[in-house]
Amino acid sequence: MKVSGANIDELTQKAELEFHDEATTRLAEMNRLLDEIAAKGADDDNAPALLEHAHNLRITGGSFGFPAVALVAQRLEGYLNDSGDWTDKTQRDVQDFCDALGHLLERKSQPDDDEIAHLVRGLPSLVSRTFSPGDVEIRNVEILLVTPARAVAKILSKQIMACGYRVNSVHDPIEGLTTALRLRPDMVITSQVMKGLTGVDLIRALKAVAVTEKIPCAVLTSQELDSADFSRLPQGSPVLRSGSNFADDFAKVVTQLGLG
Numbered sequence: 001m002k003v004s005g006a007n008i009d010e011l012t013q014k015a016e017l018e019f020h021d022e023a024t025t026r027l028a029e030m031n032r033l034l035d036e037i038a039a040k041g042a043d044d045d046n047a048p049a050l051l052e053h054a055h056n057l058r059i060t061g062g063s064f065g066f067p068a069v070a071l072v073a074q075r076l077e078g079y080l081n082d083s084g085d086w087t088d089k090t091q092r093d094v095q096d097f098c099d100a101l102g103h104l105l106e107r108k109s110q111p112d113d114d115e116i117a118h119l120v121r122g123l124p125s126l127v128s129r130t131f132s133p134g135d136v137e138i139r140n141v142e143i144l145l146v147t148p149a150r151a152v153a154k155i156l157s158k159q160i161m162a163c164g165y166r167v168n169s170v171h172d173p174i175e176g177l178t179t180a181l182r183l184r185p186d187m188v189i190t191s192q193v194m195k196g197l198t199g200v201d202l203i204r205a206l207k208a209v210a211v212t213e214k215i216p217c218a219v220l221t222s223q224e225l226d227s228a229d230f231s232r233l234p235q236g237s238p239v240l241r242s243g244s245n246f247a248d249d250f251a252k253v254v255t256q257l258g259l260g
Helices: 005-040 046-063 067-082 088-106 113-121 126-130 150-161 173-183 199-207 228-232 243-256
Strands: 142-146 166-170 187-191 217-221 239-241
Touching (some): 005 046, 005 088, 046 067, 046 088, 067 113, 067 126, 067 166, 067 173, 126 150, 126 166, 142 150, 142 173, 150 166, 150 243, 166 173, 173 187, 187 199, 199 217, 199 228, 217 228, 239 243
Parallel strands (some): 142 166, 187 217, 217 239
8 A cells, every 4th residue: 555645644643633632631630630639748649640641741742743742741750850849839830830731732733942942931940949039049041951860960950950040951962952952041061971972962963053053052071171072062162070070160151151
């Protein structure tokens, strides 16, 4: 049987409708779980179930033509992974995420990249949940952290948030590239050692695209700073040392970039 363009269009439309139906069902279950938490408190089942739904929507949303849903779900997944104890603020924030997902699923057409960036920047952030304005100056600065090591991402995110910045962590360089293209963060920090692309490769790719070429990028490494690996770094892209040196290097770089 020959597959025509019309057949492909029909299959694509069918897949999108099936995803939409499944996502709507998942969202309804997420809202039910939130109602249950509001009534009885979070337990060992309902909070992890919310995380599972967010993870599924992140994985499948982009594959079926709903990139905005995938990005909102990705932010929710990161929020739930790192939020710790469930509080009233957590309840309100997660409800805001679910409301944003519901709005996207109700739309007849998906938002363009500019609208997606505006929408995602307006979502709740762990920096505002973790710190009060009296503790730290909370800045409207979005930093994309790309590192395959989840434990490292968690440690660095806390250090960055302690300076008042919003952090979005992804663990795959290709996902980091697509996220940067859609969300246009104020800065990208990427590990040098990753599968598929190195940090230098990722920065060079971002600098080669018009919408991201002016975004400041820094590479994170435990290597010596004069390593030949960094000879291909675009001019002006700093190298940040990992470990105990990170906080000092990060503070210097954001000050130089005018983000501090």
